[in-house]
Amino acid sequence: MSVQKTIRKVTTHVLQEMKERGEKISMLTAYDFSMARMIDHAGIDVILVGDSASNVMAGHETTLPITLDQMIYHAGSVVRGTDRALVVVDLPFGSYQGNSKEALNSAIRIMKESGAHAVKMEGGEEVLEGVKRILTAGVPVMGHLGLTPQSIYKFGTYNVRATEDQEAEKLIRDAKLLEDAGCFALVLEKIPSALAAKVAGSLHIPVIGIGAGGGVDGQVLVVHDMLGINNEFSPRFLRRYLNLYEDIKKAVGHYIIDVKSGDFPNQQEQY
Numbered sequence: 001m002s003v004q005k006t007i008r009k010v011t012t013h014v015l016q017e018m019k020e021r022g023e024k025i026s027m028l029t030a031y032d033f034s035m036a037r038m039i040d041h042a043g044i045d046v047i048l049v050g051d052s053a054s055n056v057m058a059g060h061e062t063t064l065p066i067t068l069d070q071m072i073y074h075a076g077s078v079v080r081g082t083d084r085a086l087v088v089v090d091l092p093f094g095s096y097q098g099n100s101k102e103a104l105n106s107a108i109r110i111m112k113e114s115g116a117h118a119v120k121m122e123g124g125e126e127v128l129e130g131v132k133r134i135l136t137a138g139v140p141v142m143g144h145l146g147l148t149p150q151s152i153y154k155f156g157t158y159n160v161r162a163t164e165d166q167e168a169e170k171l172i173r174d175a176k177l178l179e180d181a182g183c184f185a186l187v188l189e190k191i192p193s194a195l196a197a198k199v200a201g202s203l204h205i206p207v208i209g210i211g212a213g214g215g216v217d218g219q220v221l222v223v224h225d226m227l228g229i230n231n232e233f234s235p236r237f238l239r240r241y242l243n244l245y246e247d248i249k250k251a252v253g254h255y256i257i258d259v260k261s262g263d264f265p266n267q268q269e270q271y
């Protein structure tokens with residue numbers, strides 16, 4: 001008799017339970033089938049199909065150029081590679097800020113065409129109407145406050161956000177508004193750790209940080225950064241677990257030598 005292994009899928013409810021019992025949530029980005037498969041098999045809790053695909057997959061300087069169609073393509077590939085993790089997809093710049101109907105239509109396209117489980121949106125009060133309309137359609141929404149890269153031309157830099165009282169107070173207000181609206185989780189990016197810990201301590205929903213210290217309920221990193229595929233980005237908050245840029249370059253160098261010398265393929269590597 002074969003024993004079928006049943007996988008307990010990560011849902012928004014599972015994340016809530018994790019927060020309640022103090023278990024930290026692990027989250028990484030992925031943009032394609034193969035990477036999603038590897039990190040899902042490793043046991044990651046949440047996979048974010050981030051609009052950082054615009055940078056690390058397409059080579060753009062900012063996240064602004066990526067389109068809804070391109071996000072749906074990446075998201076579908078990730079969903080096909082995922083058995084256990086919750087798959088969250090960024091609503092890209094320009095697909096939700098116009099009005100709440102546009103936001104709902106964009107979220108519905110992501111859910112229908114990719115099979116993802118939730119969407120993420122940057123901003124607080126400014127996007128609240130859209131957040132609420134998406135939630136009423138039964139689509140789970142993750143908020144994102146602090147450094148919100150879709151607003152880079154407003155901020156002017158990628159420096160730490162909310163270091164001044166006024167911005168910190170707005171962030172605390174926005175976090176509460178997003179929780180009250182029904183968001184299932186919140187990402188806080190690049191803000192002082194004391195502020196992030198205060199927000200995580202005052203909200204019931206899980207708060208996941210990137211460059212926001214250890215006092216939150218989980219951590220997220222861009223997978224290309226933590227694996228060292230992208231070696232040109234070294235902010236203080238990044239822990240690099242591999243140096244794949246060098247490893248891949250070395251392996252490709254060996255392959256080139258083997259091809260040019262006629263060493264590859266050998267007798268065992270042909271028919």
Ligand code: KIV
Nearest residue numbers: 029050051052187220
């Ligand atoms: O797009 C992305 O990768 C993100 C993370 C940095 C949170 O939004």
